[in-house]
Amino acid sequence: MTATRTLTYREAIREALREAMQRDERVFLMGEDVGRYGGAYACSKGLIEEFGEARIRDTPLSESGFTGAGIGAALGGMRPIVEIMTVNFSLLALDQIVNTAATLRHMSGGQFSVPLVIRMATGAGRQLAAQHSHSLECWFAHVPGLRVVAPATVADARGMLWTALQDPDPVIMFEHATLYNDEGEVAAEGQVSCDLDNAAIRRTGKDVSLITYSGSLKKTLDAAQQLSEEGVDCEVIDLRSLRPLDDATIMSSVSKTARAVIVDEGWRSGSLAGEISARIQEQAFYSLDAPVERVCSVEVPIPYPSHLEMAATPQAEGIMAAVRKTLRK
Amino acid sequence: MTATRTLTYREAIREALREAMQRDERVFLMGEDVGRYGGAYACSKGLIEEFGEARIRDTPLSESGFTGAGIGAALGGMRPIVEIMTVNFSLLALDQIVNTAATLRHMSGGQFSVPLVIRMATGAGRQLAAQHSHSLECWFAHVPGLRVVAPATVADARGMLWTALQDPDPVIMFEHATLYNDEGEVAAEGQVSCDLDNAAIRRTGKDVSLITYSGSLKKTLDAAQQLSEEGVDCEVIDLRSLRPLDDATIMSSVSKTARAVIVDEGWRSGSLAGEISARIQEQAFYSLDAPVERVCSVEVPIPYPSHLEMAATPQAEGIMAAVRKTLRK
């Protein structure tokens, strides 16, 4: 048993950033307001004082430009961490991410890799309305050449960055904006990196497999807890890596429970949940006792008022209802 | 029986453009090289002479700018047709499409609709390599507020544009670049528009339902033809509308055949095929005799050489293999 500490998700990200900067001088952070402002979500607060403005680099509002510059800097021998303030603004940088970062190695016949980490906040839940509440993880998870991760816990927020920086290819890291204030346990100093390859079973159970990631993990664990009081024993899987997906962990759970519910904040049509549902029935069809259920966001641009935003996005009640449905309860 | 004519897909698009311009003076075409050059795929060849440069409007290389201008012009009372040369370049316009066109009506509480049609060529098959061969229809089909169509036949190419122009909301129309030279029958003059709502059964059969769209329809019909010689009777569904999806047609076919294979040129992970597979098992789980199969593109940026490009994208052989698999043959 190693000693642990309690940090907020925000502190974990900041600690991970600081450590990466200290361990590898090729690492630098670049993005809008990461420096003087301290980061839109205060993740890099204080770092510019410690590392200077060359390595904690404030950029103009030029998402395509500085994301592309991150790709070029990676080619040039650096280990850039590009922070795109939120996934909503990444729409302005998709050309560079998809047409350049994801294709360069292949187009060059393996001559050039792009060791770049792109961090961005994602998701709804803060009443920021239609242009500031997207969950487009599924778009990125669709693209060969990219690796996509989503730390849902403070420990993963603390550990994933360093591992991502060791990856020779572009890694997109999604941080759900509702997680930053959450507290959690992390390993003591020194033990920092964690694998990016495997999904994590956050709760073991035998009746139904609940598969989720990022900001929806809390709600899913909450639902599982309430269901346990009804005598329903749920297993909760946190995907952690969205590309590639850890099929093995998913399938072994589903072949045990014979039932699955996928919880995904993305809009239902074309969601990552759809991909996972398809894979489950491709790989575990004959062990399924009920159709795989999906709990996703309603197909509406996220509305501003709290009651409508809550109704538009997955909540514990909806998850519980879906579980009962798979159990025909 | 109405009289028909034979046109190429390109001619059908051009005729539809011309007719729309003639019928409604609010309609205009805007995009890169649509005028003097005649369109990258020659779809608008000759139209600038007929309608002048104000209505056949050449734009600078500014995908985000002129797509946004199309949205504004739609708000201002026009009926713009924006041509983005190919889906590959639409990555530069996604902010305007997703953050503005798709959200405006909702964000304004229903005050402003965006009657805009955006046409773009899509797909691989012409040895244009990794940056010019994307099939990202699934991305657009994920976004509430958009309507997405993909004419796979000459008749649909001829008829869909006018219907799309009647739609009060943004319609994204995908034209697979390998279709432009294909010939097909269209209704005689006068009978032009066609619905955008329903999938079409291009071939009826009782053994397996093959579900596809756009450039993959040809290959799928080809596979179905060859399979029929083996005594396998396939039904082929052309989705036509990718958002919304016509679940009714899909499910009634699958509940008849009990087997489904989805053919989609998109990369497999996070493909539209995944969504359809998920829906089938959600809505027709108990009538399935075998797992739903997907034939998609291999997860690699599309390589330039023909033999590798062919291997990376769906072909008749692969479709036939998937069908046999669902039949355990």
Added chain:
Amino acid sequence: MATGTDTKVHLVREHALDLLKQMVLIRRFEEKSAELYSAEKIRGFLHLYIGEEANAVGVMQALGPDDAIVATYREHGHALARGLPPGEIMAEMYGKASGSSRGRGGSMHIFDARHRFYGGNAIVGGGLPLAVGLALADKMQDNNRVTCCFFGEGAAAEGEFHESLNLAALWNLPVLFICENNGYAMGTALERSESNPDISRHAEAYSIASEDVDGMNVVDVEAAARRAVAAIRTGNGPRFLENKTYRFRAHSMFDAELYRDKAEVEQWKKIGPVVRFTDWLVESGMIRQADMDTIEQEVEQIIGDAVTFAEQAPWEPVEDLTRDVMTPTAQDGVLS
């Protein structure tokens, strides 16, 4: 609202009082909004316009009811100056169904078709292409209308800014670009985001005539806007105004303001648009303290009514969650 046909500012007492009252209305409305944010009546992001009032008020004088406005997430002031009902703006910030946008948009997405107010855009630079398109539609339909697009200096670094200026100039479109240069984009000072902080240089590179304006002086702003709008109406294409102004409050309610020191803020407050204009009017004898008191009373009344309206407005029922995603068409049994 001024008809916008006149190209000169006639600073008669009535007009002076009107300008002053509009600026005070915005100032008090924003202060009340901050208060209601702390009270958790208003949620999400809230970007206050305090310190920049002269820009929206001055520019709107030059526009007529047929002209269009495109603004940003910092748009309450523009909405008020454009004449949108304060109660509906407040109800929008409450997220109520009686809000300007049925409460769907909130503070960042105030829209009003009756006033040709096209929002309320929360993507920096995102409104510029839209404005270009509105102007293109007017040009193609021979409407002699102007589309006025407000944005911050931070937007000048975005590609969409450049693509839009080029299109507007290339096609000779009736767009009035108003760069509200308040010196900072969140925490980033202009000198740290533009290799050449003189934004109007870019307008000139597109052959767009531009003018630098004292954005803290409502009369200067009105005069410059009237000149620009008059020029645009002659059909000679877009104009560009760079209004030097300052934001007295934090960028949003989440901003710790680590990037600027209080002294700088205090300096600017000394030349604040309200205090400066008031002093000047009083000194010039055009108004008296009593006039100020009347304005404050009237404004207090308006804002009080707005808050009451918002408080009493209904919530959109959850059953209506998916309304206004797509436009109802005839076959849905509703006319589009």
Added chain:
Amino acid sequence: MATGTDTKVHLVREHALDLLKQMVLIRRFEEKSAELYSAEKIRGFLHLYIGEEANAVGVMQALGPDDAIVATYREHGHALARGLPPGEIMAEMYGKASGSSRGRGGSMHIFDARHRFYGGNAIVGGGLPLAVGLALADKMQDNNRVTCCFFGEGAAAEGEFHESLNLAALWNLPVLFICENNGYAMGTALERSESNPDISRHAEAYSIASEDVDGMNVVDVEAAARRAVAAIRTGNGPRFLENKTYRFRAHSMFDAELYRDKAEVEQWKKIGPVVRFTDWLVESGMIRQADMDTIEQEVEQIIGDAVTFAEQAPWEPVEDLTRDVMTPTAQDGVLS
């Protein structure tokens, strides 16, 4: 390759012959490519550089082996001038495994790590941010290296162009921007895509020193490039060259050239970079017809060998389809 340290052009006979030979090599290589395209040995898109040879050849003289190049889909000429093996370039266009990019990229995506040749980008404007990043890496690592970015005038309308110029100037990065202004973007003449066709005005708006260059004159190009590179190496940030040039052939093999008349093309051909330089060298007595014949023979030999190499090169086995999507890492049993 020139070391790029010298800032003057020394037009001694050897250098003149070298410049001429490089331009002729590109010219003949492109002619052969067109031929092989008709023979369906080369597929997909093919964009020829014929008429623009002086630009790549002239600029490369100013660059050293440590400097980096970023080019577009019209990059065969740049690849040849940079010294990439012609056989590998040709094999790439054949799609063979011995091609510069293992045949994965084709004509539009020629890459070569040994020559710091970063492609081969088929997204107009897409290479500029990449070049900015390469230069940023050099600056952060104190490498005294230059990144040279070639692009067409059509790219100037793209937002990425503006964001990149601003970043390079703001951060004082060693980037040499070369705008190859051949007057057309596919079928769109510059006057129809830029409200102000003087592209260098934009560079100036970012406070980037720029120079207009006769892109049909290889000596002028070399001289301007040497001046610019020398300035960049002193650490004073980016430079911008606008090279006026012309494309003699269609945009690609699909282009019907409806947008320009033959007369215009013929006019430009009269001042073609090869014919003009040759005549001048002959008149000045620096070379003789015999030299030209030798060059043509050597070039024919080189191209012949390149085609043979490409013809004999192997195809990538289909089993290797998914290689080079992700980088093999230690745990894959391969060293990264």
